[in-house]
Amino acid sequence: MKKLSLILLFLWICQFFLEAQIPGIIIKPASAPGRAVLDPNGDGYTSSTTAGFSTNDVTESEIQFKQFVNADPSADILSWI
Numbered sequence: 398m399k400k401l402s403l404i405l406l407f408l409w410i411c412q413f414f415l416e417a418q419i420p421g422i423i424i425k426p427a428s429a430p431g432r433a434v435l436d437p438n439g440d441g442y443t444s445s446t447t448a449g450f451s452t453n454d455v456t457e458s459e460i461q462f463k464q465f466v467n468a469d470p471s472a473d474i475l476s477w478i
Contacts, residue, residue: 421449435460
């Protein structure tokens with residue numbers, strides 16, 4: 398019983414170290430000039446607010462994204478030649 402209690406206590410403590418990071422927070426800042434690109438307002442988050450991302454990473458990000466058309470073939474690639 399004592400061993401089981403110790404194992405459960407250990408697992409309970411470990412869960413705090415295994416949780417994912419806060420969405421949008423920058424753990425290791427980039428060096429110049431990357432810092433101005435990855436964190437334009439200098440608040441330590443890639444999200445537009447310090448609340449992180451809640452629904453859409455593209456619209457809630459302070460990084461400017463460019464949308465491009467997906468040109469994946471929908472049929473056999475040899476038919477393009």
